[in-house]
Amino acid sequence: MSLNMPISRRLFVSGAAAVAAGPLLVRGNSLPAGAFSLGVASGDPLPDGVVLWTRLAPAGGSMPDRPVPVEWEIAEDEHFRRNRRHGVVTAVPAFAHSVHVDVRGLRPDAVYHYRFRAGGQQSPVGRTRTAPAERARPGHLRFAFASCQDYQAGFYTAYQHLTREDLAFVAFLGDYIYESAANPGAARQHEGTGEPYSLAEYRNRHARYKTDPDLQAAHAAFPWVVTFDDHEIDNNWADEIPQDPDLQTPEAFRARRVAAFQAYYEHMPLRRSSLPRGLDMQVYRRLRFGSLAGLHVVDTRQYRSDQPATLAAAQDPALTMTGPEQERWLVRGLETSETRWNLLANQVMWAQNDRQAGPAQSFDFDNWDGYRAQRRRLLERFGSGRVANPVVLTGDRHCTWVADLRPDFDDPSAPVVGAEITGTSITSGGNPDVAAFHAAYDPIMAESPHWRYIDNQRGYVVCDVTRSAMTSSLRIVDTVWAQSASVRTAAKFVVEAGRPGIAEVTQEPATLAARRWEGPRFEVHDDENAFPLR
Ligand SMILES: [Fe+2]
Structure with a gap:
């Protein structure tokens, strides 16, 4: 402070x-x-x-x-x-x-x-x-969003290129640090041997990340708008419930959350309104870029119900990802924003994400797939005619996943009410196996008409917002297992104002697509399970 x-x-x-x-x-x-x-x-x-x-x-x-x-x-x-x-x-x-x-x-x-x-x-x-004046009518806004920068998974080559873009700001959507233990087989090592629990340990983890010169350069180049997901505290935590309640008592986890929140505040360019108080830290908030775009930064960890265990349980209307107060704040803000675009800086995927080909389905209930009634409720608001051009920007998945949003994803006749652009990760997951990813997911994509584009390479997304369209460019680096890399635009996704969903996907020619990484290979502890559940 x-x-x-x-x-x-x-x-x-x-x-x-x-x-x-x-x-x-x-x-x-x-x-x-x-x-x-x-x-x-x-x-x-x-x-x-x-x-x-x-x-x-x-x-x-x-x-x-x-x-x-x-x-x-x-x-x-x-x-x-x-x-x-x-x-x-x-x-x-x-x-x-x-x-x-x-x-x-x-x-x-x-x-x-x-x-x-x-x-x-x-x-x-x-x-x-600074942001444009509230009543200004800027014709163009360019920003980038990024997420998931596991230090051990690789080098921040993506930030070398992000720093050279011309951006109004960077939105960081969570997993700024990973609380994971040491992994001697990883591309590089963070400090310590075990997971952080105390304030001193979380401070050391944040400080280790902040020593990275590429990350420092990206911070020094643009203002950042940050929100956290799970790994800033503990994998898949939910409110006061840790990943493994059998191993962490409620008292111990509350103390851990207090320590992690304080270290997070200490290391982020957050306003005093986000100063932790007791167990809580106010991170959901709104920013505005003239009459062009509102950015609704959400917190889907601190107030959420514990993850359900079954698909039947995931239908429970009592389950909440945001808590009731934040849900009211979000709905009110979306309906009264007076901006052309309503962008959500969001952590986990909204679009239904079946991970099994064929009639059987499996879902990751840590995503909105586990909180279906609330998702439907909010997506019906998106489609109510009272929310101008909603686009959800998402992290967490360690893959690019571009989707049309429908209140009911199983009903192809349900209206498209918005678009979701899930950006990939900066490093988490390490260098990808592109062929294996497509072999596994292309069959599921054929059964998932709301999926418009999928990819599992590392990078970030640059968004160009005008009054008529929002074009998101997927910027992909060719490696995170070397100190430097080249970058290319692998695809562009266009959302047109007044027409919900993804209007157009353009992909780079196949001749430019990723070649298999032929350098050294490293161990990656990828919590996101990029491959389908079997
Ligand atoms: Fe992550």
């Missing part, structure tokens, strides 16, 4: 002079080298503001156990001259010397540069961008 303090001109003149002159800064001096080893980030852009983040975590030693003043500055140019704003916040040990500055008074739809100073050291410069 950072405590905002009014800035005194006497203490903060400009540039390096202030570092020598300010008594506050002299007192806060001398930190071990590499204080900004975790990089910088910004997030949740508003028309007049953005959150700036860093955490003091010296590469060359540990932080002193006392509050440390941190200067921040932001300006429209990289020399920090035009429309500069600045201040001092205090990074405190209780929040791992993390800093969250909610800067306001900025110009809408403008690029800014920002940096921090502490203990005589200066952070790298980050670049960010």
Whole structure:
């Protein structure tokens, strides 16, 4: 947590002079080298503001156990001259010397540069961008979404390319860290041997991820809008229920959730409204990009019912993915957004996802397939005529899965009410076996008319939103098992305004499609079970 303090001109003149002159800064001096080893980030852009983040975590030693003043500055140019704003916040040990500055008074739809100073050291410069004014009518919005960046599964080659895109923001849809244990056969190793349970262990896991230079560059290039899924805490957790209730007592899991939430807040560019309170952390929220697009960020973990065990149980109307309060918030927000497009930053798949060919069916009940009555209720709202152009953006699946959404997926005569674009993963799942994936899933796709495109390679999705259409480009890297990779657009998915569902899928020529990876192979612990259940 950072405590905002009014800035005194006497203490903060400009540039390096202030570092020598300010008594506050002299007192806060001398930190071990590499204080900004975790990089910088910004997030949740508003028309007049953005959150700036860093955490003091010296590469060359540990932080002193006392509050440390941190200067921040932001300006429209990289020399920090035009429309500069600045201040001092205090990074405190209780929040791992993390800093969250909610800067306001900025110009809408403008690029800014920002940096921090502490203990005589200066952070790298980050670049960010505010949202268009609420009443503005921008003709174009380009952003990217990504998810699932298991550190052990591979290198962040996708972020090398994402950083070079021209984006208003990045939406991250969950599995920012994985709580998994060490895997000596993996492409690279994170810290520790077992799963994190304590605050110190979750902090170390987050810090290890944040040391990655490609991830740091992607944060420094654009504001991010983040939400968590399961692996930030525990695989497939649901509200106060862990993955394995036989192994974690309710008290132990609640303590684990508190620790994981605090570490998550400490490492993300979140606004103070997301500061954890007791067992809870408010992450569902809305952002708006003029009259063009609303982004409804949902939380499908913290308030959900435990996963059902059978298809019959999955029909229970009492089961909820969001909790009643968030469901009301979502419906109200969708129906009153006044934006051309309504985008959901969502974790797990909405579209029905049978994983068995032939008449038998099997489902992953951690997805919306396990919460069918609520899904139907919400999709009927999508089709009510009161929600403008809903498109669900999804993570979790470690595959690309593009689908038309229908209130009843088993009834081909049910109306299409929206589109879902499930993006692939940054690394999770490692390098794919494309042929085996298609051998397994193409027969199921033939029985699933709402599936419009499937693929299991690594990458991210870039979305171009205009008043008439939303075009999503699937950007695929050729490897995550090397330090660098090339990228290509494997497919594009068009949604037309006023016409629910996927209007058009264009795929790259087969000659450009993925070749089998011929380099070294690594072990992958893929929780997502990309292959059909047998
Ligand atoms: Fe994942």
